[in-house]
Amino acid sequence: MILTRLRQQNFRNLASLELVLPPGPLALVGPNASGKTNLLEAIFLALGGEVRGALADRVRFGAPEARLFAEVETQLGVVRFEQRFGRGGREIRLNEAPASLRELSEYAGAVWIRPEDIALVRGGPEERRRWLDLALMRFSPRYRALLSAYEKTLRQRNAALRTSPRGLGVWNERLAGYGEQVLHWRRRILERLAPLAAAAYRELDAAPLELELRETAPPERLAEVLEANLQEELERGVTLAGPHRDDVRLLLGSLDAVKFASRGEARSVALALRLAEHRLLAEHHGEPPLLLVDDFAAELDARRQAALLAYAAQLPQAVLSGTHAPEGWTRTLRIEAGVWNLEA
Numbered sequence: 001m002i003l004t005r006l007r008q009q010n011f012r013n014l015a016s017l018e019l020v021l022p023p024g025p026l027a028l029v030g031p032n033a034s035g036k037t038n039l040l041e042a043i044f045l046a047l048g049g050e051v052r053g054a055l056a057d058r059v060r061f062g063a064p065e066a067r068l069f070a071e072v073e074t075q076l077g078v079v080r081f082e083q084r085f086g087r088g089g090r091e092i093r094l095n096e097a098p099a100s101l102r103e104l105s106e107y108a109g110a111v112w113i114r115p116e117d118i119a120l121v122r123g124g125p126e127e128r129r130r131w132l133d134l135a136l137m138r139f140s141p142r143y144r145a146l147l148s149a150y151e152k153t154l155r156q157r158n159a160a161l162r163t164s165p166r167g168l169g170v171w172n173e174r175l176a177g178y179g180e181q182v183l184h185w186r187r188r189i190l191e192r193l194a195p196l197a198a199a200a201y202r203e204l205d206a207a208p209l210e211l212e213l214r215e216t217a218p219p220e221r222l223a224e225v226l227e228a229n230l231q232e233e234l235e236r237g238v239t240l241a242g243p244h245r246d247d248v249r250l251l252l253g254s255l256d257a258v259k260f261a262s263r264g265e266a267r268s269v270a271l272a273l274r275l276a277e278h279r280l281l282a283e284h285h286g287e288p289p290l291l292l293v294d295d296f297a298a299e300l301d302a303r304r305q306a307a308l309l310a311y312a313a314q315l316p317q318a319v320l321s322g323t324h325a326p327e328g329w330t331r332t333l334r335i336e337a338g339v340w341n342l343e344a
């Protein structure tokens with residue numbers, strides 16, 4: 001998938017301009033606070049990416065709404081993505097017709113790699129669950145509905161634990177039903193992501209990387225575990241086992257990367273997770289998503305940078321930001337105080 005045209009209005013500090021993008025590797029270069037991250041975020045969002053925090057914060061200070069327009073070339077032809085968001089809510093259009101986020105996930109879209117990804121390793125289990133869940137939503141729009149049904153039921157069961165334990169039977173059954181499905185989906189995607197992450201990590205470093213699900217209850221025993229925990233759950237007022245408590249173990253050699261990885265190793269593991277996601281999406285859609293890399297040099301030594309650059313350079317399109325261009329990358333998009341300028 002190739003992004004050929006990007007237009008935006010009132011997105012953070014970016015100047016309202018139309019950008020015609022070339023295929024292949026593109027370096028996005030500018031000083032600190034010039035708007036590099038903002039431009040990558042605009043592209044990611046425009047192509048259906050999901051971000052944390054309120055969309056309203058992405059609207060230029062003082063403006064009522066922001067607009068994003070992206071034109072991409074896919075195997076199935078040219079597709080136009082449009083969005084506006086702000087005080088009046090969010091509106092998405094696909095080829096000029098109203099659409100939902102779910103429809104955007106039918107395209108390869110973009111994978112955004114950023115220094116903040118280190119939280120996938122250094123952060124709590126919720127970071128790794130979210131990574132898996134967001135990846136699953138991109139592969140299966142049905143998973144989004146399933147996960148939200150599970151989460152809603154969990155809130156209802158927790159409320160019942162505190163206020164009306166007599167009605168728990170219904171919630172146990174429902175939670176176990178949805179939970180079992182969530183667990184099966186997660187197992188299936190991890191089975192596919194694990195070897196891709198291991199292969200991506202091998203290109204960065206010699207140590208083997210293994211991914212394993214750490215489940216508080218296996219799917220086939222979830223109902224049983226809910227029963228067994230009931231007394232303690234009534235005392236504490238929360239559900240102690242299920243997909244909302246699970247984690248993904250990241251093993252480097254035989255060591256738990258979450259506890260023992262150095263900063264550079266943690267960043268490399270996070271990078272391998274994102275590259276695995278990129279490769280799996282490429283397989284799934286039959287064409288690679290646009291690769292966006294923010295601050296490509298951050299915390300990576302020369303060898304790891306070279307591996308990342310080599311992967312990016314062979315893709316149909318990749319945009320990498322930094323305060324300087326990677327060596328040998330000739331196409332540069334310069335950005336200064338939110339204004340960009342293409343040097344092809």
Ligand SMILES: Nc1ncnc2c1ncn2[C@@H]1O[C@H](COP(=O)(O)OP(=O)(O)OP(=O)(O)O)[C@@H](O)[C@H]1O
Nearest residue numbers: 012013032033034035036037038057058059060061
């Ligand atoms: N909603 C907004 N409206 C206007 N400006 C904003 C908004 N949100 C963020 N900014 C500004 O955009 C500027 C550029 O931020 P950005 O993170 O894109 O810089 P960067 O080029 O990636 O910098 P660095 O090299 O330091 O990572 C910041 O100074 C920030 O204050």
